[in-house]
Amino acid sequence: MGGACSRKRDQQDNEDNLVRGVSGKYCKSGSSKWLATSFSRPSMDIQLGRGNCPSLMDLCVQKIREDVDRYRAFSMLPGDISQQIFNELVYSQRLTDVHLEAFRDCALQDIYLGEYPGVNDSWMGVISSQGPSLLSVDLSGSEVTDTGLLHLRDCSNLQSLCFNCCDQISDRGLERISGFSSLTSLSFRRNNAITAKGMSAFAVLVNLVKLDLERCLEIHGGLVHLKALSALLYLNLNRCNLSDDGCEKFSQFGNLKVLNLGFNDITDACLVHLKGLTNLESLNLDSCGIGDEGLVNLTGLRHLKCLELSDTGVGSNGLRHLSGLTNLESLNLSFTVVTDGGLRKLSGLLSLKSLNLDARHITDTGLAALTSLTGLTHLDLFGARITDAGTNHLRNFKNLRSLEICGGGLTDTGVKNIKDLSFLKLLNLSQNSNLTDKTLELVSGLTGLVSLNVSNSRITSAGLRHLKTLKNLKSLTLEACKVTANDIKKLQSTDLPNLVTFRPE
Template identity: 55%
Template sequence: MGGACSRKRELLDGDDLHRSGRYSKSGSSKWLLLTLPRCNTNVSVREQGKCPSLMDLCVAKVREDIKKHSSFSMLPRDISQLIFNELVASHSLNDGSLEAFRDCALQITFRIIDNPHWLLFHQDMRVGEYPAVKDGWMDIVSSQGESLLSLDISCSDVTDTGLSLLKKCPSIQSLKCNYCDQISDNGLGHLSGLSNLTSLSFKKSNCITADGMRAFTNLVNLVNLDLERCLKINGGLVHIKDLKKLESLNIRYCNCITDADIESISGLTNLKELQVSCCKVTDAGITHLKGIADWIPFSLSKIAHLDLEGCPLTSACLKVISGFALLVFLNLSRCGVSDDGSKSFSALQKLKVLNLGFNNISDVCLVHLKDLFNLESLNFDSCRISDEGLLNLKGLLQLKSLELSDTGVGNNGLNHLSGLSNLESLNLSFTSVTDGGLRKLSGLTSIKSLNLDSRQITDSGLAAITTEVVINLCICLTGLTHLDLFGARISDFGTNCLKYFKNLQSLELCGGSITDAGVKNIKDLKSLTQLNLSQNSHLTDKTLELISGLTGLTSLNVSNSRITNAGLQHLKPLKNLQSLTLESCKVSANEMKKLQLSSLPNLLSVRPE
């Protein structure tokens, strides 16, 4: 990484080196301070409210005068990096200013998300609007030479030509080219010489085919390979069969992948993570994971993470899976697994996460899970689980997340959960849990996320909790950070208990009968960052006035209410607001835009637009 700086040092004689002080421990900043003009007091720095350092001021001044500087190649790398970061953070980077960083030995990451004009730089920090990264930018990127170790050009306009420039960067270890529609098999060919690559990602790259994957054959140090949603790679996995260092392979949503492809990778004995969701792999394909020879019982015995969601499997695959003794994560959601063969689960003693949602699973299966004491997350969404089955979960004291949505669980089943003191997330939506069952949640003192999206919960139920044990319940649940009551028949009186949840960060009270009077019960929840009050048609501008003190809000939804343009003024104190949704309200897009420009600098998503 310091190679470029070392070479520059050799070009200076001793007197020059002494005079500049550039390469002493503190010489970088001294040199910059001596060569820059004095900064005026109007120079802006990123951290408002904090006294800027001299370095901050100097770098900010360079940013202001960027057109005066044609090259930073003679600066020490750390100073060039600071200037580059400042340009990115201030939305000042363009084709001209980028050219000044040619041969500066920077660490650069370009990544575009959400829409093609949002660029992220360095640690996925959102930095502002830029035109899509293209081949011209790659010329500057490649000039960093051997110092470039990581590059993310996802969603860019880079083509095969731009990718070919990476031949100048033989030390690169991580490369992400996700959603790059203009990179084809020819582009992959330029990567074959980058033998130091350890991580490579080409998510949803529709131009990549099995033939192009021949380029991966020489990437002998590859540890992580991500080809998610690459729909033309059927037969290409044979080209990675000798990458013995490969530990992680993601081929999720590649519906072209078949059992034959799984057979091709059966010799990757260091594989620890395999994601094959929504592919055509059957029980026969899973059998290939068992071993390539009789004397190797399980060639892929190091697998700890296995994702098979949506594959056309049956319970027959469980016998093979039970041989992966190191398995920590297993996703079999929507796979057609039944109670048959569920005894095999008992062998997976290290399992922490198990997803069996949307399968023909009943209480019979749960019997074989009761001794998996390391389980932290269980998903039985839409399974035939009843109150009696939950008795088998009583001993799973490490359980943190439990998904019981759309199951046969009712009030009695909650008794079996009362001892799960580490439970943080519980989903009881679309179950038969009623008002009376809520009382049994008082022992779950670690709950942070609770989903009671149920037509069975009424105002009287919440009121009963409030008048009988609600004080105890609310004190026990003071650590609650997320509460979703979507679809429950909540009214003003039902919101009364919410005022006790002082740590609540996310609250959804959609589709109820809440009025401005009910909103008074949440106006003091200062920890709230996300608030959804949509589908409460009686809310007026008074609601916006009541919540104007919730300055931590980043997301607000008051759709289908009686909010008007006049009420928008109450949102001005919400400086952290990033998302605002007021659909089907009496507000105009023009007034919302004015509010965004004048008072809400962080607002990124506005509906209606």
């Protein structure tokens, strides 16, 4: 659905778009993805070698990491020190099943092993030995099974469990966590062994605040088991193969603040059951079968701050239902059939900071209708047909940090209206084939730029000299230009020390 555009649709395999943290896509190859786990790296390695004096504790933990084979038990240490040693071993990938034994009965509070290689049921004995002290566990991407979950029965104070991509956990495993009445956060992303029947185990988790079941394809009909979860604030059902049948259960979640229903087979009929969710702050309907008429059910969601309508049948007529959502800060209308005329209905949304209009139906006229939105910090016009004349309207958006205009209608003349947007950190002007080295000269004053893309243009190696002033630049993309990787490397070595990614490479 929605309008055609040159940008690939599949940009967000990681649908942590509402609450970002651990990667939503795990593999079991022992890759470095596990580094995205929630705990922070101890600061000692950062401090060492930079003239800062590390603390005595940092030095001790580092020494233990280096000589870890010498130690058989850490249980005599205070729990917070054992925790720091454990985290450091995990981060440095020095923790093995043998070393793990040294942490038995250490009263650890947090065990984050998401995507860590080799984790299976044999690790669960030591993990469960932390007993009532254990509050949070992440074993995403592991080989833990239903049997392994049985070990957690003595960890009575668990507040957070994350088992994303643990495909050996089924309904039977869910039964073994039903007794954790203190749980506030639970995540089982990408699990096809969990069914609607198995979700009955969640019925007694009355303190649950966050439930993430993204890409659990067999749970349709399971919402009936969640009716007692009145504390639920976050519910992620993205890509769960849901239909309108059963959507009436959404009306029971009156306290929800975040609801992700993206990429499901729901239609306007489902939205009828959302109109009572007046506490909602974020709603994702990406790629659902909704249209203009369904949006009338959103008019009462006055607290809504983030609304995702990308790749839906929403058009200009539907936008009239959004005009009263004056707290909206982020709105995505990419790949919809919204036209210039409809954008006038957004002119009163003065709280908007992020607006995505990646659609071929949008032209200079539509951009002119948005000039009242002076608080915008992110404006995506990737596929819109903006010309040099239209860029005159960009002068109204003095606060922009991110701008994408890639519809092919710009020349160097249009870039003159961009060069004074001094807060820009990301600028994407790719696909504008008439841009020349003059464009690089014009943007050379945007010294805050971190990312610049002028691919598929007439940029040459001679123009690179204009980029010497962009000392904060970390990403530079000039594909399909008369520029080589060696040209960029020379610039990197002499003038752009912070540049870490570039294309061509």
